[in-house]
Amino acid sequence: MEKLFANVRAFFLLCLFLGLSHVALLSSMGPRFGEAMPQVVKGDGALAVAFGDARETISQAFVHKADSYFHGGIDMECDHLAEHGNAAHDDDHDHEDCHDEHDRGEAMQGAFDPWHWINSHVRAPDVHRHLGGGETIELMPWFWASVKADPHNIDAWSTTWYIANNMMKDKDLALRVVTEGLEKNPDDPELLICRGRTIYDNGRGEFAAAREAFSAAVAAAGRMLQRGGSPDERILKARDFAQAYLDDLEKKASMEHGSGGR
Amino acid sequence: MSECSDIVQLEGVTRAFAGTKAVDGLSLKLKAGEVMGFLGTNGAGKTTTIKMMLGLLAPTSGTVKVLGGDPSDPHVRAHIGYMPEVATYYPYLNARELLAFYGGICGLDAKTVRLRADSLLESVGLADAAKRPLKTYSKGMLQRAGIAQALLGDPDLLVLDEPFTGLDPLARIHFRELLRGLKERGKTIFFSSHELGETELLCDRVAIMKKGHCVYQGPVKDIAGDGATNLERLFLKTLEEAK
Amino acid sequence: MKLFARQVCALVKLSFVELWRRNDIFALVLLGLALMVPLSMATPFGAEGASRYLDEMALLLVWGFSLFIALGTGQRLFPPEFESRTIYPLLAKPISRGRLLVGKYIGAVAASWSALAFFYVLFVASVLLRGGTFAAELPQAIVLHFAFVALAVSVSLLGSLLVSASANLTLSALVLVGMFFFGRRLPEYAEGLNPALAWVVKTVYAIAPHSEFFDMRQRLVHGWGAVDGGVLVAVLAYAMWYVFVVILLADVVLNRKRV
Numbered sequence: 222m223e224k225l226f227a228n229v230r231a232f233f234l235l236c237l238f239l240g241l242s243h244v245a246l247l248s249s250m251g252p253r254f255g256e257a258m259p260q261v262v263k264g265d266g267a268l269a270v271a272f273g274d275a276r277e278t279i280s281q282a283f284v285h286k287a288d289s290y291f292h293g294g295i296d297m298e299c300d301h302l303a304e305h306g307n308a309a310h311d312d313d314h315d316h317e318d319c320h321d322e323h324d325r326g327e328a329m330q331g332a333f334d335p336w337h338w339i340n341s342h343v344r345a346p347d348v349h350r351h352l353g354g355g356e357t358i359e360l361m362p363w364f365w366a367s368v369k370a371d372p373h374n375i376d377a378w379s380t381t382w383y384i385a386n387n388m389m390k391d392k393d394l395a396l397r398v399v400t401e402g403l404e405k406n407p408d409d410p411e412l413l414i415c416r417g418r419t420i421y422d423n424g425r426g427e428f429a430a431a432r433e434a435f436s437a438a439v440a441a442a443g444r445m446l447q448r449g450g451s452p453d454e455r456i457l458k459a460r461d462f463a464q465a466y467l468d469d470l471e472k473k474a475s476m477e478h479g480s481g482g483r
Numbered sequence: 484m485s486e487c488s489d490i491v492q493l494e495g496v497t498r499a500f501a502g503t504k505a506v507d508g509l510s511l512k513l514k515a516g517e518v519m520g521f522l523g524t525n526g527a528g529k530t531t532t533i534k535m536m537l538g539l540l541a542p543t544s545g546t547v548k549v550l551g552g553d554p555s556d557p558h559v560r561a562h563i564g565y566m567p568e569v570a571t572y573y574p575y576l577n578a579r580e581l582l583a584f585y586g587g588i589c590g591l592d593a594k595t596v597r598l599r600a601d602s603l604l605e606s607v608g609l610a611d612a613a614k615r616p617l618k619t620y621s622k623g624m625l626q627r628a629g630i631a632q633a634l635l636g637d638p639d640l641l642v643l644d645e646p647f648t649g650l651d652p653l654a655r656i657h658f659r660e661l662l663r664g665l666k667e668r669g670k671t672i673f674f675s676s677h678e679l680g681e682t683e684l685l686c687d688r689v690a691i692m693k694k695g696h697c698v699y700q701g702p703v704k705d706i707a708g709d710g711a712t713n714l715e716r717l718f719l720k721t722l723e724e725a726k
Numbered sequence: 727m728k729l730f731a732r733q734v735c736a737l738v739k740l741s742f743v744e745l746w747r748r749n750d751i752f753a754l755v756l757l758g759l760a761l762m763v764p765l766s767m768a769t770p771f772g773a774e775g776a777s778r779y780l781d782e783m784a785l786l787l788v789w790g791f792s793l794f795i796a797l798g799t800g801q802r803l804f805p806p807e808f809e810s811r812t813i814y815p816l817l818a819k820p821i822s823r824g825r826l827l828v829g830k831y832i833g834a835v836a837a838s839w840s841a842l843a844f845f846y847v848l849f850v851a852s853v854l855l856r857g858g859t860f861a862a863e864l865p866q867a868i869v870l871h872f873a874f875v876a877l878a879v880s881v882s883l884l885g886s887l888l889v890s891a892s893a894n895l896t897l898s899a900l901v902l903v904g905m906f907f908f909g910r911r912l913p914e915y916a917e918g919l920n921p922a923l924a925w926v927v928k929t930v931y932a933i934a935p936h937s938e939f940f941d942m943r944q945r946l947v948h949g950w951g952a953v954d955g956g957v958l959v960a961v962l963a964y965a966m967w968y969v970f971v972v973i974l975l976a977d978v979v980l981n982r983k984r985v
Contacts, residue, residue: 294948295944335960336909336931336936340936342954343938343953344938346951347950358776365770366770385773391773398771537818539817539818557821558820568811571811575744583739584739586736587739588737588819588820589820590820
């Protein structure tokens, strides 16, 4: 028993030592090496710094994991949620281009493969399904991990927002997500659109705030496009999308004005 | 036990490793109730011979019979007790658990093991340390635990490899008495040793090995006279002549 | 038979004592708690109610820990006996090498199973503490996990008789973990390779231990329902056949091994 306690104590001391060294290292890295290693300190938060250059890959892996959760635990080899998360994308998805465990390998193996037969029965459900209703909350931890790993993964932020806003219909949660995303990425047009859409959709008549968000998105997109180089398709799309919302708001405002004046 | 009076019978036994003969044409007989000392310099082939007697190694040529049978047969080994030179027994067990483990391997029931373990631990002087993990034991204590495990199955033949290694003077005396007691009970004992004094005090016969060959076999009483130095003189002389 | 039963009992007890007195399990449990407690207290974006990620992480830890225990236990069956020279008094007792091998294997599997059962008890307790419930497929998942542990011990045991401890642990872990994650994809990889490499990959696919067969974590976490009884029997038969072949090979190696 004494030995056990000695081991436990040693284990905790080791953890404490490693933890403190890690914190000390991280806190010293930021200010000192910020200029020399911008890629390391670009992401704020311990996880992002700890993951270093791998953070983008890790962040995407978490998004992929969330996607598999969306499909009830199946790896679909395509990220539908990320497509939804694109602020300028709203289509229902299908799986024509994707494969799951059932059909993987069947096309490849002519003869009966017992190993594949076992795998297709153990590692795949009998029916394809999507998370819905209250279960959608199960996606949140993976997106949370994704944006913690790379706070500049706009896809992850916007997909998280999409889940909260459109799937969970939780406007407060959606606003919390997008506000946090904008703190890390203050001028991102896509996140500004997300913010605007939540305010616009929540039915509380906060059109001025929504207009402000869409205007900011248009301005931010414009600034990004002015930076030179070939124009980013997503930014262009975001700008057009924000502009369309602005036009819609203008139309609404003028209709209200007109009906008020009559 | 075999009806044959020769407990151990080695005839023209040769064992080669990658062309090198560790034991070459060894013939040896050990009668029931006899105590034989097996002497030789390092690398003389003593341990290889012991391994063949225990069925751990098969001879390249020649025959090895122990208790009238083939020692590779587990039924034959059930009547052999063996103590290796220096073994670091399972560090997480205590002495009592060690004996319970070996008792189980010998097929003894729990009650018999308990009774024998108590008396054996007492006789090897480990009763007080019986509940201590073996990893806390000194070399001598491990040696005594080894003796206890060798005696656990109440064997007819006891094969000991360097049994006096690591024992302090008191433990040696104690162990010598233990072996004498076993001899009086009719047990056959075969041991290898570098301790010529102990060998002379205990043995009926000795065999001396050199480079795989048995260069001397004979009763101790033929050479005994004025103490341990006789065997020492014989040992040195035999080795010298065998050059 | 009685003799063999007593010998097996002694070897099982030895494996149990060694495993539980080494404190590895307690260190692993502490590590698991250090990871799981903060995770269970997390509320991503202030939203509460997610639990599947906790189940998945907990099951991943149970799998990782069980593999660690199984490989370690399998590895420690024979090499320490040779190093500490206890193999001599052991083989000098009335037990054949084959029986010793089987007895030791049974002991190692039983000890590893006890550790796995302990981990599952902790897993079940953690789920109950969170107010969760269990899917009907939990017993199936546990049975297959136990079968996996038996297979992992046998692979590690065979490796321990062939290569050094570090090489064995690395290779066994590589094979089992590699097959766990990529085993089912090997035919796909083989498609794009030249014929010689494709043959190698297909051979690996045919003979390497398919650890992924035993993984019902996703089924458990996402509530897919129980596996068809025939499939379960097929997987268990695969495990038994594989263990039988591996132990047979280990027996050949041990009998040829010079002591």
